Amino acid sequence: MVWDRGEKNQSSLPSHVQERARDSADTGHARLHELGYKQELKLLTGVTTLYNTGLTYGGPLSFVYGWLIAGCFTMFVGYSMAEICSAYPTSGGLYYWSAKLAGPAWAPFASWLTGWFNIVGQWAVTTSVDFSLAQLIQVIILLSTGGKNGGGYEASKYVVIAFHAGILLLHAILNSLPISWLSFFGQLAAAWNVLGVFVLMILIPLVATEKASAKYVFTHFNTDNGEGINSRLYIFVLGLLMSQYTLTGYDASAHMTMMPVVMPLLKYFTKLSRVDTASGTGGIVCLGVVAVAIFFCGMSSITSNSRMAYAFSRDGAMPFSTSWHKVNKHEVPINAVWLSAFIAFCMALTSLGSLVAFQAMVSIATIGLYIAYALPIFFRVTLARKSFSPGPFNLGRYGVFVGWIAVLWVATISVLFSLPVAYPITQETLNYTPVAVGGLLILTVSSWILSARHWFRGPVTNINN
Numbered sequence: 311m312v313w314d315r316g317e318k319n320q321s322s323l324p325s326h327v328q329e330r331a332r333d334s335a336d337t338g339h340a341r342l343h344e345l346g347y348k349q350e351l352k353l354l355t356g357v358t359t360l361y362n363t364g365l366t367y368g369g370p371l372s373f374v375y376g377w378l379i380a381g382c383f384t385m386f387v388g389y390s391m392a393e394i395c396s397a398y399p400t401s402g403g404l405y406y407w408s409a410k411l412a413g414p415a416w417a418p419f420a421s422w423l424t425g426w427f428n429i430v431g432q433w434a435v436t437t438s439v440d441f442s443l444a445q446l447i448q449v450i451i452l453l454s455t456g457g458k459n460g461g462g463y464e465a466s467k468y469v470v471i472a473f474h475a476g477i478l479l480l481h482a483i484l485n486s487l488p489i490s491w492l493s494f495f496g497q498l499a500a501a502w503n504v505l506g507v508f509v510l511m512i513l514i515p516l517v518a519t520e521k522a523s524a525k526y527v528f529t530h531f532n533t534d535n536g537e538g539i540n541s542r543l544y545i546f547v548l549g550l551l552m553s554q555y556t557l558t559g560y561d562a563s564a565h566m567t568m569m570p571v572v573m574p575l576l577k578y579f580t581k582l583s584r585v586d587t588a589s590g591t592g593g594i595v596c597l598g599v600v601a602v603a604i605f606f607c608g609m610s611s612i613t614s615n616s617r618m619a620y621a622f623s624r625d626g627a628m629p630f631s632t633s634w635h636k637v638n639k640h641e642v643p644i645n646a647v648w649l650s651a652f653i654a655f656c657m658a659l660t661s662l663g664s665l666v667a668f669q670a671m672v673s674i675a676t677i678g679l680y681i682a683y684a685l686p687i688f689f690r691v692t693l694a695r696k697s698f699s700p701g702p703f704n705l706g707r708y709g710v711f712v713g714w715i716a717v718l719w720v721a722t723i724s725v726l727f728s729l730p731v732a733y734p735i736t737q738e739t740l741n742y743t744p745v746a747v748g749g750l751l752i753l754t755v756s757s758w759i760l761s762a763r764h765w766f767r768g769p770v771t772n773i774n775n
Contacts, residue, residue, distance in 0.1 A: 367539075367731075369532030370522070372549025380553035383719040387680075390687045390716045393709055396701030404428045404682050405622065409768040411689035411698065418768040419758060424685045425627055426754045429618050431678030436611040436654040438672045440481070441661065443604045444473035450597050467662055474658050477605070481612045482651035488640040492613065499606035506599045513599075517592030538733035547726055554676065554723050615650035616643050625769050627762075670742030677727050677747045684720035687713045 368376070394407045405425030412420035448465040455462035465473070484495060515521065522530075531542065539545055620643035623634035634646045661668035690698055691713035698709075705712050728747075732739035758766075 367532070367545045367551075368549035369530055370527050371529065371531040372546060372552070374528055376546070376550045376553045380550055380557060383715070384554070384557045386712050386719060387683055387687070387716040389705060390690065390709070390713045391683060392703055393700060393705050393712075394686055394690055396703035397699060399701070403618065403621070404686055406769045407686035408689055411686055411694040413693050413697075416689075416693065418766050419763070420685065420689060421625075421768040422627065422758050422762055422766055423754055424682050425618075425622050427678045427685070427750065428682035429615070429622055430750055431674055431676075431682060432611070432615045432618055433650065433653045433657060434672050434675035434678065436478075436608060436615055436650065437657040438675050439604060439611055440477045440608045440654060441470075441474050441658050441668075441672075443477055443601060443608060444470050446597060446601050446604065447473050450594055450601065453594050453597075471658060471662060475655055477608060478612075478651040478655050480605075481609045482648050484609050485612050485616060485647045486642060486644050489642065495606070495609065499603075499610065502606060503603055506603050509599055510596055513592060513596055517596070539731075544729075548729065548731055550723075551727060554726075612647060612650050612654075615654075616646040619643070619646035619650055621769075625766075627766060667742070670746040673727065673743040673746050674750060677724050677743060678750060680720045680723060681747075684717050688717050691717065 394411070395403070398407050398410055405421040405428060408424040409417040409421035448470050452458060452462045452464050458464065485492065531546075533540065533542060533545060539548070619628065620635050620637070622628055623631035623646065625631075628634055634649055635643065636645055638644050657671055658668070660671055691710050695710060700709070724747075728741060728744040730739070730741050
C-alpha cells in the first residue's frame with residue numbers, strides 16, 4: 311500500500327483522525343530536517359515464492375511450525391529495525407542508519423557495505439519475483455492449451471525471458487507515473503491481496519479432489535525428499551528456508567505478502583488438468599489470482615529499488631550517480647526506476663545459461679538483504695549502545711536484548727541458507743549461495759579498499775539544495 315503524506319488522501323477520514331495524521335506527518339518531516347534532509351519522495355511498499363522447499367523438506371509440519379519459529383525471530387529483527395527507523399526516517403534507510411550508528415570513524419565503510427548489500431539484494435528480489443511470474447504465466451498458458459499431455463503450448467526459456475522483460479517494462483511504466491497513480495495501484499494491490507486469500511480459501515477446496523485430515527496437517531513430517539537427506543533435524547532446518555525467504559523486504563514502509571503458493575499449485579493443477587477439465591479450469595483461475603498478486607508485488611519491488619538507488623546515488627555511491635538521483639516534477643526518481651528494471655532483466659539472463667547460476671544470484675535476495683538488516687542493528691547494540699538516541703517508537707531497556715537476538719538469528723539463517731540441500735554434492739547439487747554472497751562481499755570490500763575509501767564519505771545532507 312502507498313501512504314501519501316499529503317492531506318488530499320485523508321479527506322474521507324474523521325477530522326480527529328486527519329489531525330492526528332497531520333501531526334504524525336509533521337513530526338516525521340521535522341525529524342528529517344533535524345537529520346539534514348528535505349522530503350522529496352513518498353513512502354511505498356513490496357511476494358516471493360519458495361513453497362516447494364517446504365513441501366520437500368518436512369512438508370506440513372515444516373509449514374505450520376516453521377512459520378511460527380521463523381516468524382517469531384523475524385519479529386525481533388523487525389522490531390529492532392523499527393526502533394532505528396523511528397530515530398532516522400530517511401529514504402536511505404539501512405545504509406544511513408549504519409553510518410549514524412557506526413560513528414564518524416567507521417561511518418563511510420559501514421554505509422558503503424550496508425548500502426551495496428541492500429541494493430543488490432533488492433535487485434535480486436525483483437528478479438526473483440518477476441521471473442517467478444514469467445514462469446507462472448508459462449504454466450497458465452500450458453494448462454489453458456491442453457496441458458503437457460494434451461499437446462499444450464510449452465514456452466521455451468527464451469519466451470520466458472521475453473515474458474520477464476515484458477513484466478519489467480510494465481512495472482517500469484507504472485512506476486514512472488505520478489505518485490497519486492502509484493497510490494491507487496498500491497491500494498488496489500492491498501485489496502487484491504486480502505480478497506485473493508479469501509477467493510483461494512474457497513476455490514481450492516472446491517476444486518480439490520483430495521483433502522488432508524487435521525492430523526496430517528499438524529503432525530505429518532515428510533522425510534521422503536529424494537535428495538539423499540535422512541536426518542529429521544536437518545530436514546526441518548531446510549524446511550525453515552521457505553518461511554524465512556518469504557519474510558523479507560520489510561525495510562520498505564510496508565511489505566505486502568500474498569500466500570506463497572505458486573509451486574504447489576503448479577504441481578497440483580497441472581495434475582488436475584490431465585484428468586479433469588472442470589478442476590483444471592478452477593486451477594487456472596487460482597493461478598490467475600496468485601499471478602495478479604505477484605504482479606503487484608513486483609511493481610512494489612521496483613518502487614523500493616528505485617528509492618534505494620535514488621538515495622544511494624544521491625550520496626555518490628553508485629557509478630553515474632548524478633543520473634540516478636534526479637527527481638522529476640512528480641517526485642519520482644524516474645531514471646532510477648528504469649535502471650532498476652534493466653538490472654533485474656540482466657540478472658535474469660543468467661537463467662539462459664544455467665539455472666544453477668541464476669538460483670545462486672537470486673539467493674542474494676535473502677541473505678544479502680538480511681545481512682543489510684543486521685549490520686545497522688549490530689552497530690546499534692555495539693558501537694552505539696550508549697549513544698543511540700531513540701525516536702518516538704523505541705524498545706526502551708529491551709532494545710539491546712532484542713537487537714542481539716536479531717543479529718544472532720540473521721547469523722543463524724545465513725548459515726542455514728548456505729547448507730547443501732542435496733547429497734551427494736555435485737556440480738548440479740552444490741549450494742552456490744555462499745559463492746554468490748561471498749563474491750558480493752569481496753567485490754564490495756575490494757572496491758572500498760581500492761577506490762571508494764578515498765572519496766566516499768557516507769550520506770550527505772540535502773537540506774540546502
